[in-house]
Each structure stands twice: as structure tokens, then as C-alpha cells.
Amino acid sequence: MCVLEGFKIETIQRNTLSQQVLNHIITMLMEGRLHPGDKLPPETKLMNDFDVSRPVLREALSSLETLEIVKRRPRGGTYINEKVGNSPFRAMLALTINNVSAIIEARMSLELGLVTLAAEKISMEQLDRLKEINRKIEKCVNNDYGALDIEFHRIIAQSVNNPVVEGMIDSLLIAHEKTDSLIPFREREITVEYHEAIYRALKERNPIMSFTEMYRHLSYVREKIMSRTDV
Structure with missing residues (x-):
């Protein structure tokens, strides 16, 4: 030093x-x-x-x-x-942390790649955890389920179990927290619906369906955030 x-x-x-x-x-x-x-x-x-x-x-x-x-x-x-x-992606994230569009696109790029691999590698235990988290979100009467939402996506990312992308996962979760803080309103039922579709695709071990359902989910989040007048 x-x-x-x-x-x-x-x-x-x-x-x-x-x-x-x-x-x-x-x-x-x-x-x-x-x-x-x-x-x-x-x-x-x-x-x-x-x-x-x-x-x-x-x-x-x-x-x-x-x-x-x-x-x-x-x-x-x-x-x-x-x-x-070991985490150059984190440094780039720091440089663009207030570029909302770039952060959303970075999150989408990472998650869409990870979810296709997760379809091949996710364990039954991890699938059970996804199902349980979605049940908890469904029961959140006050719509305060941000932490549960992040955990849902964290499990998918970590299920890939690849040391090369481990540093990216931490950055992905930071990007997730950034975009999560910008969501103007939460729609619990819609979140549960998207998560359930992702869960089913992963359970069927179908990478193309997993990609499609994650894309639908993240595109909806992007549209909701970018509809704000202050971003």
C-alpha cells in the first residue's frame, strides 16, 4: 500500500x-x-x-x-x-450511475444473458426459493416488496455459478437497486405475473422462453421508469 x-x-x-x-x-x-x-x-x-x-x-x-x-x-x-x-464493470457503473437509460440497458444485457444460462443450471432448491419469494410478494399488501424483488433476481443470477461473472452480479444488483429506486409506482399483481412466467420457463429448462419472459418483464420496468418526467 x-x-x-x-x-x-x-x-x-x-x-x-x-x-x-x-x-x-x-x-x-x-x-x-x-x-x-x-x-x-x-x-x-x-x-x-x-x-x-x-x-x-x-x-x-x-x-x-x-x-x-x-x-x-x-x-x-x-x-x-x-x-x-477484479471488477471493472463496477467502475464503469460508477461513471454512469446517473445515466438512467444506460443503467437500465446494462441491467437488461446482464440479466438476459444470465437467465438463459440459469435455465440450464438452476437447482430445484433455487427454483423452490423463487416460488416462495413470489408468494411473499403476492402477500405484500403495502406493495413494499423491493427487497424481495431484488432477491428473486439475485437467485437467478447466482444460479449460473460462474466465477467469471461473479463480479458482474454484484454490479447487476447495484444497477437493480438504482432502477428499483426510480420506479414511480408498484403493481404487485403484475410483478407476480412476470415472475411466475420466468419461474415456469426456468422450471421447464427452456432458455429461449426464459429469455423471452425476462425481456418482457424488464421491458415493462424500463417503460415505467422512462415514463417519468424527471429521468
């Missing part, structure tokens, strides 16, 4: 706020000016270098921590995660 010396960056305009700070740190990482294990300078220096306030800087660092690109140690400073080099 090393502490960065001579940490020189261009001053960021005030109106770019935390996203621009986040983008700049990610760019430095991708260009090799920052490396896994590097310790970032103290907050006061970063505030001066970026010419931003403490709340703006902390918001950017919190986002990077959520993406597991940095880790903050109590009284020990902020470090670039040692494993960040």
Missing part, C-alpha cells in the same frame, strides 16, 4: 458536485494514476484539490464505498479497494 504523494488534479467546477468528484476519482483509477491499495489524501486536501465542500466530497466517497471501489477505515483514512481491479 502507498500514500499518494503530490496528488495533483484539475479543479472541478462547483456546479458538477459529487458525481463529478466520483467520476474524476474513477478516471484516475482507470488511467493508472490511482491503484488498488492506494490511500487517498485527507478530506481537507481533497476538498481543496477538488474545490468542493465537505458534504459534496463525503457524498462522492459514500457512493464509491457503496460500489466497493473504496473502503474507509475509522481513523485510518480512505483506501482504494484491493479487489477493485
